[in-house]
Amino acid sequence: MPRFVILFFVIFVTFSTSFGFAEDAREIMRNLIDRDDGTTELTRIRLSTCRYKKEGKRVVCVETPRTKILEGVRKDWGPRGKDHKTITMVLDPPGERGIGFLQYDYEKWGKETDQWIYLSAMGKVKRIISGNENEPKTGSFFGSEISYEDMEAHHLEDYTYTILASETYQKRPCWVIESIPIPEHARRSNYSKIVDWVDKERFLVLKSILYNRQGKKVKRVTARKPELINGIWFVRYVLISNLITRRMTVMIFEAVALNIPIEDEFLTQRTLTDGAFRESTLKRLRLYLK
Amino acid sequence: MMKATGFIIASMLILLFLLSSGWCQPQAPLDDEEAEFEAPDIVVGQRDIPDRETICSEVLNNARFTISHQFSYKTKSPRKVVTNRLALQMKWEQLFGESYYFLLDGKTTLFTGNDHQSEADDEDYEIRTRLREGYIQASFGRLNMKVGKQIVVWGESEGAVVTDVVSPRDLSEFFFTTLEESRIGQTMVSVNLFSWASQWTLLINPDPRTVEEPDRRTEYYLELWDTDLFEVIEEEPDETDTELSFRWKRTFGKSDVSIMLAHLTENQPVFRFTGLTSTDKFMLIKEYGSLKMAGVTANLSRGKFLWKCELAYKSDRSFQSLSLAGNIDPAEKDTIDAALGLEYNANGAYFVLLEASNQLIRDWSDDIQGTRRNQSNLYGSWSKLFIYDTLTLGYSFYYQIQDRDSFHKVNLSYGFTDNFMGSLEYGHLYVRDKDSLLWNFRDQNRITVELEYHF
Numbered sequence: 001m002p003r004f005v006i007l008f009f010v011i012f013v014t015f016s017t018s019f020g021f022a023e024d025a026r027e028i029m030r031n032l033i034d035r036d037d038g039t040t041e042l043t044r045i046r047l048s049t050c051r052y053k054k055e056g057k058r059v060v061c062v063e064t065p066r067t068k069i070l071e072g073v074r075k076d077w078g079p080r081g082k083d084h085k086t087i088t089m090v091l092d093p094p095g096e097r098g099i100g101f102l103q104y105d106y107e108k109w110g111k112e113t114d115q116w117i118y119l120s121a122m123g124k125v126k127r128i129i130s131g132n133e134n135e136p137k138t139g140s141f142f143g144s145e146i147s148y149e150d151m152e153a154h155h156l157e158d159y160t161y162t163i164l165a166s167e168t169y170q171k172r173p174c175w176v177i178e179s180i181p182i183p184e185h186a187r188r189s190n191y192s193k194i195v196d197w198v199d200k201e202r203f204l205v206l207k208s209i210l211y212n213r214q215g216k217k218v219k220r221v222t223a224r225k226p227e228l229i230n231g232i233w234f235v236r237y238v239l240i241s242n243l244i245t246r247r248m249t250v251m252i253f254e255a256v257a258l259n260i261p262i263e264d265e266f267l268t269q270r271t272l273t274d275g276a277f278r279e280s281t282l283k284r285l286r287l288y289l290k
Numbered sequence: 291m292m293k294a295t296g297f298i299i300a301s302m303l304i305l306l307f308l309l310s311s312g313w314c315q316p317q318a319p320l321d322d323e324e325a326e327f328e329a330p331d332i333v334v335g336q337r338d339i340p341d342r343e344t345i346c347s348e349v350l351n352n353a354r355f356t357i358s359h360q361f362s363y364k365t366k367s368p369r370k371v372v373t374n375r376l377a378l379q380m381k382w383e384q385l386f387g388e389s390y391y392f393l394l395d396g397k398t399t400l401f402t403g404n405d406h407q408s409e410a411d412d413e414d415y416e417i418r419t420r421l422r423e424g425y426i427q428a429s430f431g432r433l434n435m436k437v438g439k440q441i442v443v444w445g446e447s448e449g450a451v452v453t454d455v456v457s458p459r460d461l462s463e464f465f466f467t468t469l470e471e472s473r474i475g476q477t478m479v480s481v482n483l484f485s486w487a488s489q490w491t492l493l494i495n496p497d498p499r500t501v502e503e504p505d506r507r508t509e510y511y512l513e514l515w516d517t518d519l520f521e522v523i524e525e526e527p528d529e530t531d532t533e534l535s536f537r538w539k540r541t542f543g544k545s546d547v548s549i550m551l552a553h554l555t556e557n558q559p560v561f562r563f564t565g566l567t568s569t570d571k572f573m574l575i576k577e578y579g580s581l582k583m584a585g586v587t588a589n590l591s592r593g594k595f596l597w598k599c600e601l602a603y604k605s606d607r608s609f610q611s612l613s614l615a616g617n618i619d620p621a622e623k624d625t626i627d628a629a630l631g632l633e634y635n636a637n638g639a640y641f642v643l644l645e646a647s648n649q650l651i652r653d654w655s656d657d658i659q660g661t662r663r664n665q666s667n668l669y670g671s672w673s674k675l676f677i678y679d680t681l682t683l684g685y686s687f688y689y690q691i692q693d694r695d696s697f698h699k700v701n702l703s704y705g706f707t708d709n710f711m712g713s714l715e716y717g718h719l720y721v722r723d724k725d726s727l728l729w730n731f732r733d734q735n736r737i738t739v740e741l742e743y744h745f
Contacts, residue, residue, distance in 0.1 A: 139638030143679030
């Protein structure tokens with residue numbers, strides 16, 4: 001069973017950051033990973049995927065997009081606050097509504113993620129497995145262009161970093177930083193290289209290019225509409241385009257709340273099965289959404 | 291000539307290799323398709339979560355409906371349509387106030403004239419409505435209580451019934467339905483207490499239900515007793531025999547462990563001879579015994595693998611006994627049920643499940659009918675997703691080791707849109723031995739097409 005729970009480390013984390021002076025590429029990336037992204041989070045996400053074509057200056061779908069609407073709750077924990085517990089529920093489409101996922105991710109390298117799924121038709125919480133951490137994962141998140149690897153924790157030690165250039169992107173001055181996986185990580189990664197455009201003044205990653213194992217460009221990830229929410233930069237709009245299959249996924253954070261009071265108990269299996277507890281807690285938390 | 295051709299082919303191969311390896315290409319800019327996504331004006335499908343401002347819209351927002359049509363055809367002689375039915379399912383979940391949650395899950399089915407359910411009653415069509423679940427739940431602090439019709443699913447196994455004994459099943463469609471679809475809700479009270487990593491559950495069921503067998507004359511009905519010789523009188527489960535069940539469940543790192551204790555009504559009936567009727571037929575009472583169960587389940591995840599096991603000791607189980615002297619009576623025996631399973635995730639490429647299970651009847655007697663001292667089964671499944679998770683191909687099998695009977699199912703399902711799904715399934719039964727419990731069903735292979743629209 002694939003991983004379903006949302007941890008946007010490659011995509012989201014690298015797009016949402018605030019940090020101070022960066023001395024070199026590795027230091028920039030360290031600050032990206034260790035940035036303050038809030039200790040708790042509630043989001044409602046629209047995920048639309050389709051084959052695309054360019055129409056003038058617009059990129060348009062050439063088929064009816066497949067759309068999911070998800071509601072996710074995250075809370076950080078662990079000794080450094082870098083372990084994550086997340087609950088994700090499917091709100092739409094109606095046929096998948098009621099599916100819930102609970103996931104515990106650990107900062108410690110090599111410690112496997114714990115995952116459970118709840119299908120209302122199945123009527124029980126079931127532990128699921130995500131596969132071997134030492135091999136590249138296949139499959140994608142709800143059939144989108146986001147792979148399970150894209151959602152995994154990004155460890156600083158897994159890559160070597162180089163500043164390739166300084167250039168302007170989206171009218172912002174950027175560092176262009178290349179990340180090459182070390183041999184141990186390259187064995188389990190679908191990517192041979194990642195190039196990020198990092199805004200020098202706002203310290204946001206505005207674009208990433210991901211290269212496949214054959215060294216060809218496979219994905220372009222671009223960020224739009226960054227917002228300062230409770231002092232934390234948060235990107236509302238992420239476009240992931242697959243340059244080989246010509247499919248794209250637009251991930252829109254329709255509603256966001258950061259650093260809100262979430263009880264530890266909400267990030268347990270109880271939330272998957274106890275409808276009264278889940279819905280009453282969410283009703284209270286949704287009041288914080290922006 | 292041959293040499294020239296060989297030279298040309300070799301040159302082309304070298305050229306192709308050089309081109310594919312990037313040789314003689316100009317130094318590419320860091321992102322040469324930059325312009326393509328300069329304009330953020332990207333058009334995607336818009337579907338808003340409906341407005342929740344009014345009570346009416348909130349109620350509608352919390353309801354979802356499924357319209358489905360199922361058609362199946364028996365592929366072995368006598369070939370015939372088995373099912374041809376249209377169904378509307380509604381599931382409604384609503385939070386009232388801060389602590390009360392209501393769930394209603396029901397389904398109305400229209401069986402057309404050539405569906406085996408209508409045919410059995412000689413009707414042009416039949417309409418049946420079933421409430422799968424309907425309960426109100428209250429949650430206060432670490433405690434919750436649920437009252438009403440509910441389905442309880444226990445255990446780890448997907449192919450064997452070891453500890454998953456609380457909710458009975460509807461067997462009217464034999465193997466040709468999903469486990470989830472076949473579960474029957476019961477009116478009961480359940481109380482859950484949650485601590486940090488543990489869950490304590492108490493179930494009180496004053497109105498136990500039992501397995502629903504195929505109706506007389508339907509496709510999968512089996513006449514156990516010759517009606518010319520026997521008259522069967524059905525006895526409902528004793529209403530004073532309230533079912534009580536308890537479960538403790540806890541997560542330990544990579545493992546989930548459960549311990550269960552239960553006092554339950556048997557889901558399967560047994561028959562007792564009580565004498566002769568006024569028409570000189572043998573009179574049999576169809577009754578349901580009670581059983582006690584102590585069980586434990588556990589799973590353990592390791593990389594690509596998830597190990598699962600279940601063990602249960604059941605006492606005072608009721609089995610059908612038929613002695614050489616002609617006595618027809620229930621026989622009470624203890625059983626030891628066990629299952630061991632392994633799930634494998636090929637890093638998202640495909641998924642495999644294998645399970646082995648066994649039921650051992652203690653103090654075995656040759657008078658016992660319809661089962662064996664050791665009843666061993668294998669269950670397996672494989673599934674793979676294609677076309678961006680819109681197409682699923684699955685295969686599952688069930689193998690009864692002693693009788694060497696097996697049932698195989700191949701399923702293909704496709705999501706035409708986010709709301710519209712279709713599936714095609716073929717089920718094949720192999721029965722080799724005339725003494726097999728499934729001999730009467732040996733021709734029941736069928737192909738099923740189902741369309742579903744969710745809204």
